[in-house]
Amino acid sequence: MGDFNSRVSNYSDFVANDENNINLTHILPDNYKSDFQLTRKSQDKIINPQGRDLLDLCVSAQLRILNGRFIGDLLGNMTFFSMKGCSVVDYAITSESLLSSVNYFIVKTPSYFSDHNQIVTHLKCDGKLPNINNINKKIDFEFKWTNTSKLLLENELNEKYIYMKN
Known part of the structure; x- marks a missing residue:
């Protein structure tokens, strides 16, 4: 979330019609999941090289741009205003x-304090916080890499909670 300096216009951020394309069946893996196709609008009609990179x-x-797709910004409102013009970046x-x-996405009204409009999104969450009171792992601050270090590191990173105690 933020200023990407990319202009993507109305171009798609997904592969269109990939579920119906018979020419792709011999190329795609068996477990390929078709893209969810949710159209997006933008008041900015220009695409730039950074925008093409962002879309790629x-x-x-399988990332999706929220601008121009959800209640609060169904038109794809401009997010940047300057003397040279305005854009969605x-x-x-x-x-x-x-x-x-995603419940909604909003582009706020312009402010005197910035040439960028604030963007806001609201996500549904279950609201349950993990119980970390019973976690008491000692973290070593020195580490010597050995033959088993890769396995140990992977096991530690797969722990349900990573907790640091002073």
Whole structure:
């Protein structure tokens, strides 16, 4: 979420019609999941090289731009204003799997304090916090890499909670 200095216009951040394309069936893996196709609008009609890069990233990582897609910003309002013009360069981006958790996305009205409009998104959460009171792991601040270090590191990173105690 923030200023990406990318202009993506109305271009798609997903692969369109990939579920119906018979030419892709021999290329795609068996477990390929088709992109969820939710159209997006933008008042900015220009795409720049950084915008193309951002769209490529979104397509390859199944990320979706919230601007112009949700209640509060269905038109894809401008986020940047200057003497030279206005554009959409500030984005909130989420994984495709979290789209159902987005309640709304808003581009706030211009402010005298910035040439960028504030963007706000509201996500649904279950509100349950993990119980970390019973976690008491000692963290060593010196570490010597050995033959088993990779396995130990992977095990530690897979712990449900990572907790640091002074």
